[in-house]
Amino acid sequence: MDTAQQHLAEHLITREPYYLATGSEIEIALSAYKNGLPLLLKGPTGCGKTRFMQYLAWKLQRPLITVSCHDDLSTSDLVGRYLIRAGDAVWTDGPLTLAVRAGGICYLDEIVEARKDTTVVIHPLADDRRELPIEKRGEILTAPPEFMIAVSYNPGYQSVLKDLKPSTRQRFAALSFDYPKPAQEAEIVCREGNIDKTLADDLVKLAAMTRSLKESGLAEGASTRLLIQAGKLYNDKIDIHTACRTGIVEPLTDDPELLAAMQEMVSSIF
Amino acid sequence: MKLAALSEQFYSLVAPDIPNEWDVDEVLEPLLDEEESICRIILDHVPVIWPVSHSLCYDFLRLAPGALQSLSIVQLPEWVGITLDMYENDGLRSAQRFMQNDLTEYLSRLKGMGGLRLEKIEKKLLPYIRGIARDTLQITAARETYTDTDTIFIPAELSVFRGEEENFLLYKLILAYQWGYIRCGTFLGKAPAGLPAYSNEENTLWLRNFLNDFPEPSLARDLYHLLEAIRVKHFLTRELPGLMRAAASLPLPDNSGTMATSQPHAFLHQLRQCITGSGTDLEKVLSPHLNRDETAKYLQGKATADDSARNTAILYERLHNQHEEYTPLSPLLFQGRMKLQAVARARCERKAKMEEQLTDMMASYLLNISREKRDALLRDEKEKNDGSALAESDISLIMDSEFINTADREKDAPLLVTINNESLELPEELDAFSREFMDEFGDLPARFISSAAGKAGRGGFSGETEDGDNKEKSLTDTLVFDEWDYRRQGYRKNWCSLHMKELTPIHTSFIRNTLEKYHGLSIRLRHQFEMMRNQERYVKRQREGDDIDFDAVVESLSDTRAGLPPSDRLFIRLKRDERDIAVIFLVDMSNSTAGWVNTALKESLVLMTEALEVLGDRYGIYGFSGMRRSRCELFHVKHIGEPYGEEVKERIAAIAPSEYTRMGPPLRHATETLQKIDAKVRLIITLTDGKPEDYDDYKGQYAIEDTRHALLEAKTAGIHPFCITIDHKAQEYMQHMYGPANYIFVDNIRKLPLRMPEIYRALTS
Structure with missing residues (x-):
């Protein structure tokens, strides 16, 4: 159990993460927590969903256990499994079980990537039963009031094959995230990328331009995360054009024409 | 190399043809001075050209040694390739002409100099301008530069500068300026305060009427256009500083086409120089004619299109000389022309489209309001239509009266639809759309609500019958x-x-058009549907399969130790979904x-x-x-x-x-x-x-x-x-x-x- 405690301590966030509220999402999440409601965060990539969870975990002073979902994720990966240790079969808790036992926050990132038969395991946890059956041990864990489950997904490139089942969806209080308004986004980029205000403003302008390229075949425009990334590169004495190319333009697409067009935008702004 | 050896080689290359010996000797003669390796390289091309055209081949042999003075050996195959393309597309004469005369041009193109064709860079420019404008603008090649606010028309080729890079920069600058005009509201649709409105504004632009009202419309147009260019320049310097910095170093040639002899010309020339950045202080140019406040507006980039219209009238008064004919200036390269009729047409189309959309939205909204209200409404409408056609509809769209008199809040006032004196607030989407419409076109058309009601009354979106017999x-x-x-x-x-x-x-x-319109979507769809094609994937935890699923085996062993029944799904199998x-x-x-x-x-x-x-x-x-x-x-x-x-x-x-x-x-x-x-x-x-x-x-x-x-x-x-x-x-x-x-x-x-x-x-x- 000591090791488990130790594990949990690692998941506790001690320093306040930077998060700039764009609306009333913090109050809503706190209220959801108080009422034992699970949270569904939706929004494009790199708009601050994960950072929001970190902030929330810090604010509530609960350990945050994040699981990045993928299509090979099995129920055992979440709940736990028996392993053979020194000739004995030893039960090892999965991240979900760990979070339930410790009354932490379990955050399933990109939940749609997981197979549907895996995600049903959270159903009893996400409604008023708040319990996690551990089949192999014949045990039913009841979540303490401090436990919270949150999931996230990106409706942008959601495919029908990877949609959430309505039965899963309808257990959550949903918060919709989007890229912050220009002024706020600039503030975030300014602060996180440690760059001055004018540059942050220009980066945000560039982001808005790439985001309008959806019609021209760009799957998604530059996220706040990419802007911060470019800002950081610039901060490290990389010249602004290179910083934008490596930090923003190149990660977005491989299409040579779009790349060239975005490169031109960069050189037009800076 | 001996002539005999050369011609023997030539005959072996063109066999089984046996061309006239006299001809062959004549064309091979110049090669005698060349080194053997060069001769071989030149002769290597004979089997390629000979079957295409014999006389072209003779010309090639005759001209190749000379061409190799300026061409490098590596460039020779490409030169031959272009010649053959020319022959196939345009015939022998143009291929010969190309070989003889166009060598210098070809060479300069090889060095990346000379004209830049739009088609070469269109795929790059289109997303560029769309990104910059955050709007789906189109680009089309045209003889002159102008925009109708939906499409930007630009020359199919730019050869103003010798370098491709500069020409490309000019393309970008042209696009940016045209977008600037659209964005800065240069194409005034409504009369600014203090200037006369015109009656026939339905089909044409206020600005067009305004400019045409001057005795010398072209002078008014040039004045207005340049004042606007100053505004756009300010805007672009704020918005795209990188581009404007690069453009400042572009040595734009003077293309005004007239000498600065008359007073208006002198003024306009100075104004142009302020825009190209090559000349006098803007303040010195404007202050003799405009008062200090107005001048300051242009200096600080705070002027509006309304200001430009008013100042055009002032400047016109001061500069126009009745006894002298005004020859219009040709516009700056990036400035383009103002084709106001095209703008008016595009505006009309957009208006019609938006009206239709608005009507559809309104109709579906009316269909969703409570049944009694709708029925009452439709009955009324019908009675009116049956009775006098002039009776006014009882539905109307108004601003919430509580807000109406507070000018700065008017924009935020909710739109209300009143039906038989009962007010309903519009849904967000419809509200936003109506607002967009009113912003651009002034008032909502009175007829749109009644036609929406009509559509709603027909219980669907039925239109008029079309004749499809033939x-x-x-x-x-x-x-x-x-x-x-x-x-x-x-x-x-x-x-x-x-x-x-x-x-x-x-x-x-x-x-x-459809594929263009949904370009982004169709790429996405293609991608998504590709993923749905027959797929092969590994499935884990199968009862039988090609390989052992190691995770499953470990888990099953552990389960056995823990006293649980082990799973028998221990294999990985390749599954084909057809x-x-x-x-x-x-x-x-x-x-x-x-x-x-x-x-x-x-x-x-x-x-x-x-x-x-x-x-x-x-x-x-x-x-x-x-x-x-x-x-x-x-x-x-x-x-x-x-x-x-x-x-x-x-x-x-x-x-x-x-x-x-x-x-x-x-x-x-x-x-x-x-x-x-x-x-x-x-x-x-x-x-x-x-x-x-x-x-x-x-x-x-x-x-x-x-x-x-x-x-x-x-x-x-x-x-x-x-x-x-x-x-x-x-x-x-x-x-x-x-x-x-x-x-x-x-x-x-x-x-x-x-x-x-x-x-x-x-x-x-």
């Missing part, structure tokens, strides 16, 4: 079908006859689909077929319509198995509203067709805008029951029917006809092209 020719086959009569719980034997008809393909840019799907699309061609609905249906079909081609599913497309049981019609667009070619595309474009909707016979025919096809999944997807209905007694319950029966027959045959409808009242009867979850209601017709492939994907995966 659009198709009948195929010979006539098929006979039974029809279900619910009253007697039996079939009426051989009741309907279905005529197969051929749609006459029409050549339009519809397909291309698609074996045949689908028929039945498209409603009844006259109620006229207008938007028809366009949306066609656009959806285009996107759908493009995506299906990627997927490889077999599919057919038929349109249906007709009148009475004796003349049901089925229009062939694409048979199952028919390749998707130009003709199919043209037939899709030819789908047009026709007559009524008798659903039974086409459904039964599709069922029969699919029954003959061997596929794991067979689908009939109907695209319709409303209930089945025909001119005779085929309506109401009778029509619904017959359709339902036709669908049941399909289901019995193992075919899945599915319906995509845009009828607002669909819920009532669709479930009865198709069964739950076998239809989908698309509430916004404009979303249909996006939704349809999505729906198909969901259906078949």
